[in-house]
Amino acid sequence: MFEDFQFSTILVATIRSAPILLFAAFAGVFAERSGIIDLALEGKMLASAFVAAACTYAFQNPYLGVAAGILVSCCIVLLQGYVAINQKGNQLVFGIAINIAMSGLTFVLAQYFFQLGGRSPDLGAARFAVFNFPFADWWSTIPALNWLLGKFLGGHTILVYLAFALIPFLHWLMNHSRFGLRLRAVGENPHAADAAGINVAQTRYLALLCGGVLCSLSGAYLAIVQSGFFLRDMSAGNGFLALTAMVFGNWRPIQTALGCLMFGFFAALQIQMEGVAFPIVGQIPGSLIQMLPFVVTVIVLAGVMAKSVAPKALGVPFVKSR
Amino acid sequence: MNSDLPRWATNVVLPFLNLLTALVVAAGVIYLLGESPLEALAILVNSSLGNVEGFAYTLFYATTFILTGLSVSVAMQAGLFNIGSDGQMYLGGLGLTLVMLQFDASMPSWFLISLAFMGAALFGAAWAFIPGYLQARRGSHVVVTTIMFNFIAASLMNFLIITYMIPTGEQNPASRVFAETGWLPRLGSVFPVLGDTPLNLSFVLAVLFLLIYGVVVWRTRWGYALRAAGKSAHAAQYAGISMAMVVIVTMLVSGALAGVAAMNTLAGSMHYLSLNFTNGAGFIGIAVALMGRQHPIGIFLSAVLFGILIQGGFDLSLEKPNIPAETFVFIQGLIILFCGAMENMYAPALSRILNSIDQKWGKHV
Amino acid sequence: DQPKYALVYDAGGKFDRSFNQSAYEGAERFKKDTKISYVDVQVMSNAQGEQVLRNLARKGINLIAAIGFTHAQQVQTVAKEFPNTKFVIVDGTAAGANVSSVLFKEQEGSYLVGVAAALASKTKKLGFIGGIDIPLIRAFACGYTQGAKAVDAKAEVTQNIVGTTATAWNDPAKGSELARAQMERGIDVIFAAAGGSGMGALQAVKEKGKMAIGVDSNQNYLFPGVMLTSMVKRVDNAIYDSFMQMKNGTWKAGVSNLGLKEGGVDWALDKDNRSLITPEIEKRVNSAKQDILNGKVKVVDYREASRCPL
């Protein structure tokens, strides 16, 4: 059975699909560490995926597409800030509202503009360039190097490298920068932060904006890199998976990233497990194999992980009173 | 913030203004799609509220949402965010179907239906038990585990339906149709004015559950313990309330309610189990619970609001081909946004207006 | 008095580039040819299905065509209530003296594209991507495998499905990921029967310069030079014919199972894939078609056998 599993393929697939969850989960980390529950990841991803794809198609330039996606995501985030920070509204409700609204709106707009059943036209050549290591004709002759440089480390778009570069950067930003310190303070105890002279609302808006940018990258990656077009509801639950990874990772960048990669790994493993005959149980039906990443998560959460501790002020609007 | 507003203002005027805002934005979209908003609104209201049959359909859709909304609300009272109602409803459907398939030839109707009810509740509860148990004993975040259990439920049901439930040679990934003894009595058979609509006994059941929920949560010792545990773990410990117990029991109840929601769809209308029959009702339940602020009347009203959007929206897209059905998904989102998340948007302005009226007339309204 | 017609799509919707769209095209052709218009509706949920059918019947529609197996049960229920209304159910069966059930022998069309795939493949490794694990999708996969193995018994067919929820049909990222994973294992021809997710797979195949096979309608035009062929399922013809028969008064109830012989399924050969189909492939596929037509080859239907012989 083991010849059916190509570990190298699984690793490559893990890396390639990682940005979807990484960007979104990091967006969640920003929002939630600042004390705002972000159930709206799914909606923001979808909106930016649509706008990114539509603009990439319109301008035939993926960078413009991404920029437009970021813009839209940030608009949603400003609304989110207005609701969560100024209005002190219910953050969970906002998230659900945006997810539902965007699922409907992106379809309606896609249909209105393109008439392809909630799909955008194919982006064709307007995609991100793929990074390749130089001297390919030298290393590609050595199989191990060919895999390492050609598939594992090389051969990805800029967004993949960006997503991975964010892991150490966010760790640094959260733990060793002024912004991170203030952000965490605002999410743990906004009253203390306020007493220390920090503008709670401003810090939270900033955190949300950072999250908005990241979340839109996730959507852009879905549409421009992974699919090559926009399709209705193409976020397909990834926003919620990202949130799961974030909770799993205790709202910390590195652990969250590990959670995302774990999902990616088991999703890739699951792809390879389909149709393979196992000893004793034989071939496991495809529908059952689909459970794998989720079952693993539950087992890890229940068995290995310590209790996850959310930021203390998470979901509580900051009101100056007792 | 709005504590200085009179109750009638917070409970009637503000929701009305919010709904109006949502509708104005929706009207803008409909206008941009090239249709007349007023006409659209007329069709929407007329088809969902304007005739008895349409209203019956509205209530039929609302029934499921009341039950899933209750499921989410109960958990919220205990401070648990059960995102898994959808999966629990799906599994509840399995419990119900197993009873039906096994006994629908051999049992009297009332007994079969009671048994199916228990099957649905039991399976729903069992599916919620695991996340509840893990939260209570292992500290695994119930939000994460219930999301995971939704996915796992989808896989499991997919497997069970296509492997064991499809009658041989059938295309449709669904069970066989239950015998008519297993069909829930339709309210239309008692009140012919309701016409031939799927509105059935589960509606009565759902309203009953709303009442029970209201009484149990606010007027019993168990409900007190539930709310206390939901607000403060320390105070619960001080009062001798077992947090673990509350978590597990609440999840069981929440799951059972979600499971029972399958009654309306399966025993009341479809009469067979099909792939993904919940159609996201569990997620709408979250919106219903949040918008209804976990209050029985709130849950009822927001469930009906969603019923209106589904029933009216559908008819509207039938009459106006320019308005895709998905427009109503968008409008749903808008309504949740304005009525649920931005509910206090007009509170300051309203309170200013009321104050100036107060001053002008020199009395307290 | 002219009969009135209606078309009911399932959750995929009118523009799914798949069988709903194909039905829509059939109806449009009917409209163009006869200048008779029709009503069409998209149903969002199972519970809604009955309501829609009933409403249409009550409005005095004479022929209601419901697309997709999810409608099967609903058609059966509603048809009983409206014995004077005629119903067509595509992709499923429903009992009733006023119901015509149209099924397709997807396995036969899939067999043909399996033959083409095995011939075109250099690695003799083929891929199949399905949306959800359901009998219909298994029938596609099973026919495809039979065709491939008929050409080369050693050909390997790897199957993957996208997911288990409704989003599985709308997850192009996962579809493309499956395709990439398959191609990394050396697979060079991929048959995608996964709705919108399949579009993602086709896109990934195009990027890697391998070959893909489309499904339901002729998708060759999407990526000329990449699309080896498409397994077409003529839902459009089925709808067109039903509407025409109704118009001419020749409409009949019953089950029809449309295969190669009835023109219900086929493989697509046009300018867009001409360059990929060598004369050799064309010859072999056509002879396989002949074999099926004259009964020399019997393609097993997964749905009848409940298992795939391979």
Added chain:
Amino acid sequence: MPIAVEFRQISKRFGKVLANDAVSFAIARGSIHGIIGENGAGKSTLMSILYGYYHADAGEIFIDGEVRAIRNSHDAIGLGIGMVHQHFMLVEDMTVLDNIMLGMEGGFRLRGQRAKAKQTLQTLCVDYQLDIRLDARIDSLSVGEQQRVEILKQLYRNANILILDEPTAVLTPQEADALFAILRLFKQQGKTVILITHKLPEILAITDEVTVMRAGTVVAALQTAHTDKEELAHKMVGRSVATELARQPLEVGATVLEVTNLQLRNVQGVSLLADINFSVRAGEIVAIAGVSGNGQSELLEILSGMRFAQADLMTGQVVIQQEAIDFSKRDPKLPARLRKLGVSHVPEDRLRDGVIKSFSVWENCLLGQQSEQIYLDKKQAVAASDALLEQFEVRPLDSHLRISQLSGGNQQKIVLAREIAAKPKLMLVGQPTRGVDIGTIQRIHTELLALRDAGVAILLVSAELEEIRALADRILVMSGGRITGELNIADYDTTRIGLLMGGLHK
């Protein structure tokens, strides 16, 4: 002397409550200025306005003779104002260092700044004799240490005007003394200190001037040197307050609580309680004295059934009303069962354990008592709650308010009222008057004594020796998790108790 802060006609309203009503007074630079008043008099509100936490509805604030608009804490900090709040404003899961740097980081990258700040802080710690581990997380610190962090934070920020809101409420006498030493140092350097406290001896000991507030207004401004305890108390409450309470002669009954050989170890195996032996009889008040953190809290937790989780590390026997309590079952419902045995409990941390902030007052009156009936009769519960509020003079008298809308002292009264109303046989009381004004203290003490006279056994844990002296019949002194001495009230001797608290055995 020049004026550091002057309030002019400051008014602030919360809904129906007028928390500050045209408050005007001035505070001299380089002085220690006391503010006293009943719970809810508006002291904290006024200080919060000065610190920019709230906005005044009307009025002006002058800092160093200039009118200033203080829109937020940031502005206040800019004006050299620092505040140590009643509830500490610390981020629990961050280190001491990060908490102090918060808002004054010095640069975007923390690494270098942390080192710099550390150096500055270490010199400050030496100068002011503060013992603080800069790398410790806040939640690993005792309240006294957290207080020091707050002080250090203000030192680090070089605050010229330091507001302290009830800083000693949670401190041991020793810690309080250390704090006052720092405040005097402050004063010497020409800085201004504003001190809010309910403890009149502190006011008399350290302040130069004192302002008395009642119901949102200033009722008196006095020179500390020219006043005394009685006058202050009278001004505060509006009537004269008896400082000594009358006590009935001791009349003990059967033993209600008997503790034998109680030992407690935490998960790491560190001994928290050892060789605890004592009993409490009906009709007597047994007080446990000791510097907080010496096992009193743990003892109360065990006796009230709240420490079930660590039960396996516990040995010994507890008998209440002749019934041996089995702690080994890890039963989270134990507190409820103990209540059935007639045990009432006023927890030390009332905000955390004793009330549910978002519940209404009447609902909070049911906490712990909820197991009696299945159906909650709201009318009856509200009536009962109203009666309690009236009996204990809770202000405002409205059972439908959220309890968080009440001042701390009133919340405390409600908890006490609730526990007394349960007609206990044994009452466990932890720090009953922490943060409570002098009128309320008197009220609470009267109630506890009445309870004793009615034959209830009372175990009192208090860090206030004054309180112990006023209430106790017997005193147990705890140190390092052991009972280091026992004495009757007749033999009360502050020096001896102090020595025993310091761990010196008899």
